[in-house]
Amino acid sequence: MTQTIPLAEAFRYCPRCGAAGDGQGQNPFHCTACDFVFHFGPVSAVGAIIADAEGRVLLIRRAKPPGQDQYGLPGGFIDPQETAEAALRREVHEEVGLDLTGYEMLVTYPNTYDYRGVVLPVLDVFFVCTVDLRQPITAAAAEVTSWEWCECNENVLSQMAFESNRRALRTYLRTVGRCSS
Ligand SMILES: [Zn+2]
Structure with missing residues (x-):
């Protein structure tokens, strides 16, 4: 290609x-x-912002292109006839083994999914999510190498696979009063 x-x-x-x-x-x-x-038209995807008690955000390392080995928020494409909320619950469970206890939509950003030589237009819908932090986290899905609780500093943000995820995290940081430039 x-x-x-x-x-x-x-x-x-x-x-x-x-x-x-x-x-x-x-x-x-x-x-x-x-x-x-x-x-x-763009296809739709969801991204989950999940923070721990210290305000660190749960990021996954992407096992496959696009953005292989870079950071991403847990999430993925919405299936036909599926709600964004159902996709959010499903993707978070599939990728990191967590069941959400709550969620609130934060913001949407357009994204592009550059895969095998073709660029798919995407609309990413981001949610701030809560989980029972005593649940074990597992990087179970084939598309996830590992997971980490990350301080959302510039170094981490620069390693995000998608600009839309970076923008959503900046929006989130402003929302919770921890501004990142
Ligand atoms: Zn024809």
């Missing part, structure tokens, strides 16, 4: 009738042969 392209440019042929696309790269994709229309 030599080049990274936006998702819209990857649609070289109509996925319904197979005709060569003449509107390649446009949003929406429109096939003039069969009138098929496809909107390249």
